[in-house]
Amino acid sequence: MENYENLAKRQRTFFKTGQTKPMQYRIDSLNTLQNAINTNEKEILAALRKDLNKSETEGYASEIKLVLEEIKYSLENLKAWMEPKNVETPVFITDASSVIYPEPYGDALIIAPWNYPFQLAISPLVGAIAGGNCAVLKPSEFTPATSGVISKMIRDNFPEEYIAVVEGEVETSTALLKEKFDYIFFTGSTNVGKVVMEAASKHLTPVTLELGGKSPCIVHSDADLATAAKRIARGKFLNAGQTCVAPDYLLIQRDVKDQFLSKLKEAIHGLYGEDISKNPDFPKIVNEKQFNRLSAFLDNGNLYFGGRTDASRQFIEPTILDQITWDDSIMQEEIFGPILPVIVYDDLNEIIEEITNRPKPLAFYVFSESKEVQDELLSQVSFGGGCINETLAHLTSPYLPFGGVGESGMGSYHGKASFDTFTHHKSVLKRKAE
Ligand SMILES: NC(=O)c1ccc[n+]([C@@H]2O[C@H](COP(=O)([O-])OP(=O)(O)OC[C@H]3O[C@@H](n4cnc5c(N)ncnc54)[C@H](O)[C@@H]3O)[C@@H](O)[C@H]2O)c1
Numbered sequence: 001m002e003n004y005e006n007l008a009k010r011q012r013t014f015f016k017t018g019q020t021k022p023m024q025y026r027i028d029s030l031n032t033l034q035n036a037i038n039t040n041e042k043e044i045l046a047a048l049r050k051d052l053n054k055s056e057t058e059g060y061a062s063e064i065k066l067v068l069e070e071i072k073y074s075l076e077n078l079k080a081w082m083e084p085k086n087v088e089t090p091v092f093i094t095d096a097s098s099v100i101y102p103e104p105y106g107d108a109l110i111i112a113p114w115n116y117p118f119q120l121a122i123s124p125l126v127g128a129i130a131g132g133n134c135a136v137l138k139p140s141e142f143t144p145a146t147s148g149v150i151s152k153m154i155r156d157n158f159p160e161e162y163i164a165v166v167e168g169e170v171e172t173s174t175a176l177l178k179e180k181f182d183y184i185f186f187t188g189s190t191n192v193g194k195v196v197m198e199a200a201s202k203h204l205t206p207v208t209l210e211l212g213g214k215s216p217c218i219v220h221s222d223a224d225l226a227t228a229a230k231r232i233a234r235g236k237f238l239n240a241g242q243t244c245v246a247p248d249y250l251l252i253q254r255d256v257k258d259q260f261l262s263k264l265k266e267a268i269h270g271l272y273g274e275d276i277s278k279n280p281d282f283p284k285i286v287n288e289k290q291f292n293r294l295s296a297f298l299d300n301g302n303l304y305f306g307g308r309t310d311a312s313r314q315f316i317e318p319t320i321l322d323q324i325t326w327d328d329s330i331m332q333e334e335i336f337g338p339i340l341p342v343i344v345y346d347d348l349n350e351i352i353e354e355i356t357n358r359p360k361p362l363a364f365y366v367f368s369e370s371k372e373v374q375d376e377l378l379s380q381v382s383f384g385g386g387c388i389n390e391t392l393a394h395l396t397s398p399y400l401p402f403g404g405v406g407e408s409g410m411g412s413y414h415g416k417a418s419f420d421t422f423t424h425h426k427s428v429l430k431r432k433a434e
Helices: 005-016 023-039 041-052 056-082 119-130 144-157 170-178 190-202 225-241 254-272 288-297 348-356 371-380 416-421
Strands: 085-087 096-104 107-111 134-138 163-165 183-187 207-210 216-219 249-253 302-305 319-322 339-345 363-367 385-388 423-431
Touching: 005 107, 005 134, 023 041, 023 056, 023 119, 023 144, 041 056, 041 144, 056 119, 056 225, 056 416, 107 119, 107 170, 119 134, 119 144, 119 183, 119 416, 134 170, 144 163, 170 190, 183 190, 190 207, 216 225, 216 348, 225 254, 225 339, 225 363, 249 254, 254 302, 254 319, 254 339, 339 348, 348 371, 363 371, 416 423
Parallel strands: 107 134, 107 183, 134 163, 183 207, 216 249, 216 363, 249 339, 319 339, 363 385
Antiparallel strands: 085 096, 096 423, 302 319
8 A cells, every 4th residue: 555645745845835825826727727628628528438438418518517617617706715804803802803814724635436537526626726725636446547537637737746646446545544634525425434534533634525325306296297307317317327416216296106207208218219228328337336236226116117237338227116115225225326216105294204214315306386395395304405396407506505414425515615615714803012
């Protein structure tokens, strides 16, 4: 196992020079990153095709564009974010002023997952740069082509003592986590999130944990069923369901189930064609381990749609499993693949009770025309982020902090939230000398 003590030390020394702090340095770095992404666009898309069989359209929209938007928004707002904030001073000290300075942490460690291997590695890096930090980035070992492109792109454009990419297996993360960093930003599974937090506690390093979980998607009988079907199909099967905020399972009111499932079937064909096994652009399951884990879920309930698999190319067809109960094995862990279990309900209270008895979800989706239904669900269920009458779209907004709660994570990022995550408050009360 390699020792990364020197890398962490060199970054801390570089940070101490103060170079990363001025606004112009951060702006130049963000521009450099933006140019590097544009220059390497072809290589990034080819790597995403190789690692996950993402089409150019899907790869660009869900990985590159989101990062470019994040950079653009940071460049537009950095000046305002960096401005020291004057605040009230207590009335009993009459000769003083009070100021809050957003201060970089120093050296940040970013550990990324494989499902959006470009976006989920580079978006946090944008926040780290905007906040004036140095960063070490550890991309996923399961998407080696993308990790390789990221590594080369960063090496070609930034000095290693400022931004470094370290590729490697789990052992690499373990070795990095032994070193002292000033901030740790982790995206991945809940179980590994706990390992990261434990390691961080050794140095009292603050963490952001962007984790997973089972995100419910509710279709109430008063919903616009055709629209709901289209939006759920897109959100669930993008990247073959390997999306942290994908609707994990569907809760549908009994009287509209048959009608809705038939529309969902139509919507899936609309997206991927009549025979999805022949669609060259449907993303693959990342590796054999995930393929086997997902295939085992296909025994649950009653197969309503799909269900075909091909181990030789890690293909699992978009699948709908009907007649699922809360006790089935597919309801006990995050699915993270193109399989949608369906549970029927009669009454909202019934599902509110089940959802709130489980870990708080990362995402939550409600399809209903009724404000009363929407408000009831929003007020009763705690979750990281979500949408009414849509799926996934909340994560595209720089105005909405993105993150989980409880087992689905802690802390948030995107837009101003990224800047806030990678800075802390330096609070100063300035009093006259006498
Ligand atoms: N909240 C979000 O934004 C978000 C986004 C994408 C994925 N996720 C979640 O991530 C999970 C899938 O991603 P994954 O399989 O890459 O997650 P993972 O937790 O297995 O791995 C994530 C990263 O952690 C490293 N890692 C793995 N085991 C480790 C250990 N024992 N010690 C230290 N580091 C270790 C890996 O090398 C990888 O770089 C799902 O649960 C998904 O919901 C969350």
